Amino acid sequence: MAKKQKEAFFTPIGIDTGQNGEIEKSVKLPEATKKTHKQLGLSDDDVVNMFEQMYLQRRFEERAMQMYQKGKFGGFLHLYIGQEAVSTGTVFAINDDDDIITAYRDHGWGLVRGVTAKEGMAELYGKATGCSKGKGGSMHFAKVENHFWGGYGIVGGHIPIGGGLAFANKYQQNNRIATCFLGDGAVDQGALHETLNMSQLWSLPCIYVVENNGYSMGTSTRRHTVGEIHERSKGYGMKSALFNGMDVFTVYENMKKIAEEVRKDSMPWFVEIRTYRYRGHSMSDPQKYRTKEELEEYQKTDPIQRLKTYLIDKKVTDKKNLEEIENRVEEQVLEAIDFAEESPFPEDEALFEDMYADEPFFHDKK
Numbered sequence: 001m002a003k004k005q006k007e008a009f010f011t012p013i014g015i016d017t018g019q020n021g022e023i024e025k026s027v028k029l030p031e032a033t034k035k036t037h038k039q040l041g042l043s044d045d046d047v048v049n050m051f052e053q054m055y056l057q058r059r060f061e062e063r064a065m066q067m068y069q070k071g072k073f074g075g076f077l078h079l080y081i082g083q084e085a086v087s088t089g090t091v092f093a094i095n096d097d098d099d100i101i102t103a104y105r106d107h108g109w110g111l112v113r114g115v116t117a118k119e120g121m122a123e124l125y126g127k128a129t130g131c132s133k134g135k136g137g138s139m140h141f142a143k144v145e146n147h148f149w150g151g152y153g154i155v156g157g158h159i160p161i162g163g164g165l166a167f168a169n170k171y172q173q174n175n176r177i178a179t180c181f182l183g184d185g186a187v188d189q190g191a192l193h194e195t196l197n198m199s200q201l202w203s204l205p206c207i208y209v210v211e212n213n214g215y216s217m218g219t220s221t222r223r224h225t226v227g228e229i230h231e232r233s234k235g236y237g238m239k240s241a242l243f244n245g246m247d248v249f250t251v252y253e254n255m256k257k258i259a260e261e262v263r264k265d266s267m268p269w270f271v272e273i274r275t276y277r278y279r280g281h282s283m284s285d286p287q288k289y290r291t292k293e294e295l296e297e298y299q300k301t302d303p304i305q306r307l308k309t310y311l312i313d314k315k316v317t318d319k320k321n322l323e324e325i326e327n328r329v330e331e332q333v334l335e336a337i338d339f340a341e342e343s344p345f346p347e348d349e350a351l352f353e354d355m356y357a358d359e360p361f362f363h364d365k366k
């Protein structure tokens with residue numbers, strides 16, 4: 001490859017300057033909603049709760065990162081930091097018994113769907129008290145009784161399972177929908193396209209959501225896939241949407257509308273939510289593919305800081321109350337670390353358990 005061509009191919013996006021010398025963004029964020037929480041039908045308590053949920057996800061992972069660096073546990077650790085508005089806005093928008101399935105960047109999803117900080121931290125430590133009995137680790141958080149089906153490591157591998165959840169809901173006529181989250185790195189996987197085809201053909205009540213966080217490992221979205229992601233479903237005649245994922249109200253507003261429509265019409269949707277991950281792909285990522293400036297640019301749109309400023313400006317609550325919440329969350333996470341450290345590892349026999357379902361698992365065991 002000619003030297004110039006090679007450089008253009010591998011230069012970090014943040015250093016890549018457009019025609020006007022501006023930094024080209026790896027993901028362009030659409031405008032956030034201008035509606036207030038009241039206009040969106042959210043109470044003061046709801047939005048304070050949203051703050052607490054997002055803050056818990058953030059502090060849990062920041063502490064998990066420290067513990068990993070101290071060598072307290074090993075394996076993979078992919079952090080969701082920066083993307084918390086997507087999980088939180090969605091969980092507030094859909095019903096508690098609607099299904100959620102996601103890829104391996106799953107801690108935030110587990111926490112906001114009822115995995116406790118203790119169960120989550122113990123899972124990272126590989127302890128028997130973890131949400132997957134210590135046998136899954138970071139990539140396999142789950143809480144089936146809360147309709148959170150987990151955490152999957154094979155890129156795109158879980159998408160047909162998401163379609164299957166929607167199929168089961170339709171078959172059982174239970175009025176539930178499924179939501180299936182995937183990364184931008186999964187949009188060219190055949191499994192996605194096979195599932196979109198069957199979903200449209202069979203009118204499955206599922207929302208397929210791409211969390212476009214700018215990168216698939218070290219490759220910018222602009223460099224690994226062609227065109228606009230949200231337009232991919234056009235070939236299947238499937239409805240689609242694109243919106244900002246750094247603002248929890250925007251996620252809430254859009255996901256609520258889409259979920260209502262999916263439930264009413266029993267038809268799938270394909271959604272692209274643009275967001276940004278602050279940390280590396282996993283703990284072993286030197287992040288040479290992006291600049292400090294690019295990262296700082298997106299950190300200015302931080303979803304937690306944004307909501308905090310809103311809560312104070314609109315006098316929904318005051319700084320003191322938010323500080324109390326922060327302290328409470330911090331305590332919860334520290335207790336979770338103690339719990340994880342003191343918990344036992346699974347017994348050897350556990351290796352042979354949970355291999356097969358004992359009985360067909362229907363959503364509610366009637």
Ligand SMILES: Cc1ncc(C[n+]2csc(CCOP(=O)(O)OP(=O)(O)O)c2C)c(N)n1
Pocket residue numbers: 105153154155156182183184185186213215216217281
């Ligand atoms: C089928 C398959 N191919 C490759 C990998 C290795 N791999 C792990 S994560 C990843 C990047 C996926 O990026 P994206 O879908 O954007 O998710 P993100 O990490 O940004 O959340 C790759 C290629 C894998 N796990 N599975």
Ligand SMILES: [Mg+2]
Pocket residue numbers: 183184185211212213214215216217
């Ligand atoms: Mg990605």
